[in-house]
Amino acid sequence: MRLIVGEGSCGLAAGAGAVHTRLQELLAEANPTGVELGITGCNGMCFLEPIVDLYDDEGALHRLVKVQAKDADKIYQAATTGDLSLVDGLRISAEDAEFLDKQTRIALRDCGIIDPESIDDYLAHGGYQAITKILAEGMSQENVIHEIDVAGLRGRGGAGFPTAFKWRAARDAKADETGQKYLICNADEGDPGAFMDRAVIEGDPHSLIEGMLIGAYCIGASEGIVYVRAEYPLAIIRLRKAIEDATARGYLGDNILGSDFSCTLRIKAGAGAFVCGEETALIESLEGKRGMPRLKPPFPAQAGYWLKPSNINNVETYANVAWIIVNGGAAYAAMGTENSRGTKVFALSGKIRRGGLVEVPMGTTLREVIFDIGGGIRNGKEFKAVQLGGPSGGCVPASKLDTIIDYAELSATGAIMGSGGMVVMDESTCMVGMARFFLDFTAKERMLEILSRVVDGKGEEGDIEKLEELCYAIKDGALCGLGQTAPNPVLTTIRYFRDEFEAHIAEHRCPAGECRELITYYIDQDKCVGCTACARQCPVQAISGERKSPHKIDPTLCIKCGNCKTACRFGAVQVR
Numbered sequence: 001m002r003l004i005v006g007e008g009s010c011g012l013a014a015g016a017g018a019v020h021t022r023l024q025e026l027l028a029e030a031n032p033t034g035v036e037l038g039i040t041g042c043n044g045m046c047f048l049e050p051i052v053d054l055y056d057d058e059g060a061l062h063r064l065v066k067v068q069a070k071d072a073d074k075i076y077q078a079a080t081t082g083d084l085s086l087v088d089g090l091r092i093s094a095e096d097a098e099f100l101d102k103q104t105r106i107a108l109r110d111c112g113i114i115d116p117e118s119i120d121d122y123l124a125h126g127g128y129q130a131i132t133k134i135l136a137e138g139m140s141q142e143n144v145i146h147e148i149d150v151a152g153l154r155g156r157g158g159a160g161f162p163t164a165f166k167w168r169a170a171r172d173a174k175a176d177e178t179g180q181k182y183l184i185c186n187a188d189e190g191d192p193g194a195f196m197d198r199a200v201i202e203g204d205p206h207s208l209i210e211g212m213l214i215g216a217y218c219i220g221a222s223e224g225i226v227y228v229r230a231e232y233p234l235a236i237i238r239l240r241k242a243i244e245d246a247t248a249r250g251y252l253g254d255n256i257l258g259s260d261f262s263c264t265l266r267i268k269a270g271a272g273a274f275v276c277g278e279e280t281a282l283i284e285s286l287e288g289k290r291g292m293p294r295l296k297p298p299f300p301a302q303a304g305y306w307l308k309p310s311n312i313n314n315v316e317t318y319a320n321v322a323w324i325i326v327n328g329g330a331a332y333a334a335m336g337t338e339n340s341r342g343t344k345v346f347a348l349s350g351k352i353r354r355g356g357l358v359e360v361p362m363g364t365t366l367r368e369v370i371f372d373i374g375g376g377i378r379n380g381k382e383f384k385a386v387q388l389g390g391p392s393g394g395c396v397p398a399s400k401l402d403t404i405i406d407y408a409e410l411s412a413t414g415a416i417m418g419s420g421g422m423v424v425m426d427e428s429t430c431m432v433g434m435a436r437f438f439l440d441f442t443a444k445e446r447m448l449e450i451l452s453r454v455v456d457g458k459g460e461e462g463d464i465e466k467l468e469e470l471c472y473a474i475k476d477g478a479l480c481g482l483g484q485t486a487p488n489p490v491l492t493t494i495r496y497f498r499d500e501f502e503a504h505i506a507e508h509r510c511p512a513g514e515c516r517e518l519i520t521y522y523i524d525q526d527k528c529v530g531c532t533a534c535a536r537q538c539p540v541q542a543i544s545g546e547r548k549s550p551h552k553i554d555p556t557l558c559i560k561c562g563n564c565k566t567a568c569r570f571g572a573v574q575v576r
Helices: 009-014 016-030 069-081 084-090 092-099 120-126 130-135 142-153 163-170 196-203 205-219 233-248 281-284 316-328 329-335 366-373 405-412 433-440 446-455 465-477 480-486 488-506 533-537 562-568
Strands: 001-007 036-042 052-057 063-065 184-187 225-228 265-272 310-314 342-351 356-361 382-388 394-395 419-425 521-523 573-575
Touching: 001 016, 001 196, 009 016, 009 233, 009 366, 016 036, 036 265, 052 069, 052 084, 052 488, 063 084, 063 465, 069 084, 069 342, 092 366, 120 205, 130 205, 130 316, 142 163, 142 316, 163 205, 184 196, 184 205, 184 281, 184 316, 196 205, 196 342, 205 233, 205 310, 225 233, 225 281, 233 382, 265 281, 281 310, 281 465, 310 316, 310 533, 316 329, 316 419, 342 366, 356 366, 356 394, 366 382, 366 419, 382 433, 382 446, 382 488, 394 488, 405 521, 433 488, 446 465, 446 488, 465 480, 465 488, 533 562
Parallel strands: 001 036, 184 225, 184 310, 225 265, 342 419
Antiparallel strands: 001 052, 052 063, 342 356, 382 394, 382 419, 521 573
């Protein structure tokens, strides 16, 4: 029997560490034969954490979910006695198991399967076969880049620029007398609701290393740098160990696998500035400067890190590379659409029943991801919109749910593919407030001031037109791609939810009942039974009434905290 505890950040936050510790204690006390205990990264089913995978003696998987430390004893008993009926109450449901069954995993192929801290486990699952093949067969740089070209792999970090084009540009760029070129990984994942890159590094760090090695070989770089958020401590720890292990085994360093190819890899922890996700701002930060975008041209391929030819891709892009080399570019290109090949990873979050990591072929519809894989909206509420592409993306309404995941198709809605954040909103979400949230994340400017006034009930006639004018001015005049796309959340919410903006301004009303300055709490006299639960929870004594008689809320005292509505079990407390 093998017991594998999911120990990505999501699992550890839910209590996986305590589960592992208790299992470790039980095994240490009895030292039973034939029972192994190990770890893995996040398998994407964040909504079911903590997860323990029990493999029986025939190798069959029994997935146990929402496990707590108190469950460790019966899991131990099941593993040592073979009586798996002891864990029946912890087994994953057939419905929840469909979350993974409906996916196609390439970038996430080993996440939640292998031990991320074991290079031997990576090797046992086909790891480092791609770089071995390249070096053993003496594949030329162009031959390798050709496979990436055939695959149609585009950058998975934002604009979707063709990877092969970037690699050729960096390869063909003339280096100075030192011959130095750099390969950089952008792991500065900063979009709200995005955690794809973190999960890959935590769950399968060697796949990133191998993808970067192949990229470095193709452009002629002898040094690779992973620029990763300092807020990802577990990812940094596991990547650092993976680099040490790969170096010790000869996959990094001088004369890799006995060849003429040499390459080292190091980690740079970023300070968390969102703008450093833009490649030239990232380079500035790497050089110890303030992270601000550079003017282009020159592009990084010609003058990047320390003005040397450099190539930058994100974690997910590199995680696809080894699979493509082993299986062939044509196999990758067979998935997806004509202009968007392969698969894409999304971080599904928000008002969704089954949140987590999703990898699907390009061409899959938003409806399939949100409803078939994600299980639809929580608490029986109606879907309203999905935010795609982070703060630089846009909000896509219900009428566009059958849009396919394709760079051009998503762009036509006003959103972007971006790095893959997918934040789902239900009927209770105020779209004006959502636009303000994402704009606040990117910049504190004139548009934010207008949106704040609208949310506070102080909107004026002409504010919508001012917002649109400012949006287009910023898109036209911004220095980098981040600035050019920052107005997207505002433009898309105005485009699809203009009626909500108009209600805020003309009627001083929030249709979603979310903007505090525009709502009033009251008690439905026909539904109130006088239980006094609401009054007991009110921090300012704004609710009065006799026991077993309808109560009332004094609007002059009410601070709109919502405690009364939460406390009421009869639906008597209402918002208008």
